[in-house]
Every structure is written in structure tokens, then in C-alpha cells.
Amino acid sequence: MGNLSRRSVLRGTVCLAAGGELARPYIANAAATTAVVWWVQGFAQEEDVAFSKVVADYEKASGNKIDYSIVPFAPHRQKVISALTSGDVPDLFPANPAEIVALYAWQGKLVDVSDVVATQQAQFSDTALLSAQCYNSVTKRRSYYGVPFTGAVLPVHIWKSLVEKAGYKIDQIPKAWDAFWDFFKEVQTKLRDQHVRNVYGLGLQITTNGVDPNNTFHYFLIAYGGKDIVTKNGQLHLDDAQVHAAVLKALTYPTTAYKQGFVPASAINWNDADDNNAFHAKTIVMDIDGTISTEVAIIKEKQDYDDIVTMGLPLSNEGRPVPSQLTVVNALIPQGAKNVVVAKDFLKYFIQPQVNNEWLKVGLGRNIPIMPATVRNDPWWAADPHRKAYSEQGVLGETVPAYWAFNPAYAQVQNEHVWSTAWIDMINGGMTAEAAARKAAKRINDIFAQYPIEQS
């Protein structure tokens, strides 16, 4: 090895710079056909493998390159928010959490993807389309700022063996809303009479962590007639008498059940995984929780897997079907993306019904399609009792979008856990439902004042 001299260092530096300069056109050409994608790690490893296959197939068909990285859920969220704050963004990423499509569309930080959505517009469910059509406060109009590719609702998960141990059969579960939940209180009482320790009838997530408590509140709200708390034009209707009555009931039922001891005491500080753990430990007879990951997590334990009954929502107290609030996950292209063309081209490929369906199936149906024809045409979705119930509820059944799609203010309402804080105010603070609702309404009105929608 020769001696390192100042001249040799300078010579090497000049050569490197010259080489880089000569290679620039080739690097630029490669970049023109490359899109950078930050994808979220799947629940099962197979989901990541399936996404890699989608990418490989697309690259083969298009000649473009997808430079993707698969990031775990929580770090992905942090990475995306940091990127959009700093402006150093990828070309494509899934909305994580789902509501950021509305928040960043409002701020004018997303690329309009109407042309991508148009390629499958006839296939998408109405709820999926509504969930992607967000308001931009810069252009003062709504447009498609996300491309829907999957969704999730909250099915009910029930331990059949615990219901039967209490002396009931699954088909004895009442169909009306309040009677349905009351049934599990009776199950708990019967089990406790048999000295089954620490078993609770209801797995209601009365916590201020994660997405589950928001979803739980809205399911109760909608069942009690409060569906129009926010309407498609982005307007808030907390003063509406029907909505107000529904709010009071949605605050009262879960908190009363908790105070009566039918919900585990620890539920007020559960995180997203705690209800699953409680259910798997058979501490709760039933759980209302998003996706069928509760079942899929124990798919290899056949006896337990078969012991769980998955079902959709009961009817309302008036006997009408209760629509499930569908959380749609959109793929987003941020403003400042270097290769919008390839990102859009990849999305057009990814949302083709067959491609999208094959990708969802690898995840064992944990996430559901947002194209009803997919479920109707593929018998795989009905081949498993859990999957069948779940897809019937979330794809073929009546659904409504999350309220943040109508007004991004509601994303902040959810992130602040305004409604579940009202639950805690009633449980720990001794507030009445009316007082807790008034406090929540004040905060929600303040938040909505920051998001005026002039035209819809």
C-alpha cells in the first residue's frame, strides 16, 4: 500500500467527483422510474411477503422500480408525521393512522389522486369513496386525496364455551341492542354463581388509549340514533335533539355497565392489545374489537379458534340494522413526492380487484376489501365462519365512514379522546352524563371552530 499523501487524497477526491458527475444522467434516469414507498408491517409475516410479491409483479409488468421499506406500525406513524413536517417525503405511504388523510388533505399536503380512484370507481363501496374524498382548505373544495385499499370494522367476539357454561346457547343471544349487551351481564352473573373468578360479561374499551375507545363510542352512538353527529357537508350537529339523546345514551350504557362491575376494572386503562389479552385469558365473555385479529392470533390453536363465535352488530332497540362504522385505509401521495407518476401507476396496479384481493387474503382476512364484488365473487371470504361474519358485516352490510372524512376536526376529536374522556369523567369524576356531554361538546365545538368548511 502506497503512502497517503495530500496529493493522493486530493487526486482521489477529484476522481470521485468526476465519476459521480459522469454517472449522474444514469442515476437520474433510474430515479425517474423509481418510487419510494414506506409500507406498514403486516399483522402476519405473510402480509409483508404478499406486498413484496405485489411489488415484484408490478416491477416486472411496468419496468418501473418500487424502492419500498416495511416499517412497524408505531414507528411508521412517527416516520410519516416527521416526514410531512420536515418536507422530506416518500412518494407513497398508507395513511397511518387512517385519519391523517383528512388532516393532511386539509393542509394541502397531499396530491389529488382522483385519476387513480377513477380507474376502479365503480368497484369501490360508497363508504370507501366517501372516506377518500376530503376537504382541502387551500383549494376550498373536496377531492380524492387518498386511494382506498382496505378497511376494518368492529365485530363482536364471543366465547361460546363461557356462554354455554352459564347455561345459555348462542342462538339465545337477543337481537336488540340493549338486550344484546344485557345478555352478557346475565352470563357473568351465572358464571360468578358457579364461582368462576374474575370473569366479566362485557369487553368494552372505556379507555383513553388508541383507536378502540373511539370506535366503541361511535358504535353505541350510531345504534342509539346519533349517526348524523357530523354530516357529509362537514357540519357538526351536537345541538340536534336526536344526536344529543344518542350521545347521552352512548355515554351512559358503557359507564353504567362498568360501575356495576360488568366490565373489567382495568378497562379504563387498557391499551390496544389489552382487550385481546383479556379475551384470550377468558376474563371477558365477549369483546367488541376491530378486525378478526383476535381469532387469527390463535388460528393454530384449533379448539380455541373454533370456540370463538364472531358476529356482526345486533339490531337497534327499534329493530333496525345498525350500520358499522368502516375505517378505510387510504394510500397517500404527499406534495413534494419526487415521482408522482410512478406512485400513481403503482396504485392503479395495486387496487385492481384481483391484485388487491390476493394481497388481502394472505392476511387471512384480518382486513377486508373495500370492493363488495370481491367478497361476492370469491368464495374464500365465506369459507371460514369468522371471516364470513366479518366480511358480511363490513363489506356486504350497511356501513358508514368515519366522521373525520366529513371534517378533519373530528380526527382531532378522536386523537384527543374527547368522548372516552367523558366516560372517565363519569366513572372517576362522578359527573352526570349531561355534564360530561356538555364538557365534551364544548371541546368539540372549539375544535370544529378551527376547521371551517366553506363549501362542500
Add this chain to the structure above:
Amino acid sequence: MASASVIELHAPGMRRHTTVWHILQGSLRGSEYNWALAFLIPYTGVFLAFVVYPVVYGMWLGSNPALYGDLFSDPIYQDTLVNTVLFIGVAVNLKMFCALLMSGFFMRRGWWVKALLMVYVLPWAVPALPTFISIHWMLNGEWGLVNNIIYALFGADGPSWLNSRWLALGSAIYSHIWKWMPFWTVILLAGRMAIPQDLYDAAKVDGASGWRQFVHINFPLLANLYLICTLLSTIFTLGDFNSVYFVTGGGPANTTHVLATLGIRDAFDMAQPRLGVAAVMSALPLMIPLVIILMRKLKTAEVQL
């Protein structure tokens, strides 16, 4: 001679001007100066990119005074300040005092003491996240290990550890102490081992009891180390996210957040990164004096150990 040739360039009798360039050049000449630059530039680049830029960017993100208005009017932030003071005050002092006592215990001779020390440092050695998540599960009121043991031993249900603010905060403080006490014990143990044995022998000849040996030998000789460790631990604890986030999750109802967890909640759960940075920046009035005191202590000329 280089210095002579430089002087010769100037007119006779003319005084040489000291410029910034001369100051930067120091006593380096010719190629020495170029080599020094070649080594300094990468370091400076890395320092600017990974230390200066993030700090300045963070300060810029949190520079809007309106953010602090929002923050101070938030009741969760007010609770968080109280929690942070309690968390640091109780956790750091209890941990350091117990570590001081334990370091005395581990000075004892015997193979079983060494074996026990190996077991004792395990909490510090194992990864933080799985252990704190395990503690969260162990403290679950219905199916957690702790309450199951209480039930097995006494036939009574234990409390819901994570349901009340003070029990949950206490659990987070306990978890922090459990995790970090072994580390500081080892540091203080090393400090004790550096004290010459002659001092103890002389004290024994003079008839000094164990307590008097502690007061007149250990305490003065370890005081500086103990203070520096306490200051360092205070700074580390101020940034401790894991003990709170994974044990209590900031709950119930956001009543057990500390500044480190509130910053993350505001930045990422609320998707308001500027507010999150402001929450963390609000710790600076406490952090800066601590760092200044620490620097002064490290410079002290009377370091005993």
C-alpha cells in the same frame, strides 16, 4: 525558520497584525494545517448534521409562543408537570440512595455476594421494552401475576394498580427504579472500590465504628461522585419515556404522563409535532441549569475519586 520568514515579509519596524486567520492557524504551518482541516471537516460536518441541526430545528419547531399558550392551558400538561417533578424527585433520590446502600452491601467478600451481584444487575442488562410491557401485564388487575399471587397467598383481590393516578405513577416509578438501580449501584461500587483500604485500616486502629467510617471516609470521598451521578440520573430520568409509556401508557385518562411521554403523544398520537416539541422544550428551564451544574462539578479541582 517559518516565524522569521513571516516577520521578514513585513516592513521593518511594522507591527504584525493578529487576524482571525492567524488565530485559526495557531502554531500549525503548511501541510500540517491542511491535514488538520482534512480531519476536522468530517467531524464538524457530522456534528453540524447530527447535533446542531436537530437541536436548532427542534428549537425552530417549538419557537411559536402560541404553542406554549396552548400547552399551559391544557389540564393534561399541568398534571404532567406535577408528575414529572414527582417522578424525578422520588425516582432519582430513592434510586440513588438505595444504590448507595446496595453498593456497600456488594463490597462484602464471598462468592455468594458476587453471584448475587450478577443476578442483581440483570434488570439493567435485559432490554427495556419487553420488561416494561411485562410489568404492565403483571400489574393487570384481573389476570396479572401480582394480583394472582396476592389472591393465592391471602385469598383477597389486589388493587387495580393501573387504574388510579397515584398507584399507576407509583408503579412507573417503581419500574424505573427496578430497571436503573443496578446500573448506579455498579457505578457507586466502583467508586467505593477506589477508596484505599489503608484509610479503613487506619480508622479501625483509631477505633472507628462502621458508621463513623461511613461518615468520615465513604461520605466525603464518595460525595462528589454521588452528586455527579445524581445530576446525570436526573437528566436521564427527565428523558425517560419507556418506564411510563409502557407501564401506564400515560393513563388512566392521561393522568400519569411525564414530559417525555406527553411530547410523543402530542407529536404523533395527536399529529401535532410542533406541540410535542414545545412540550419537550418546556423542560429546558430545568435541564439547562442541571447541565451547567454538572459541567461545573466535572471541572472541579477537588475530585476525590
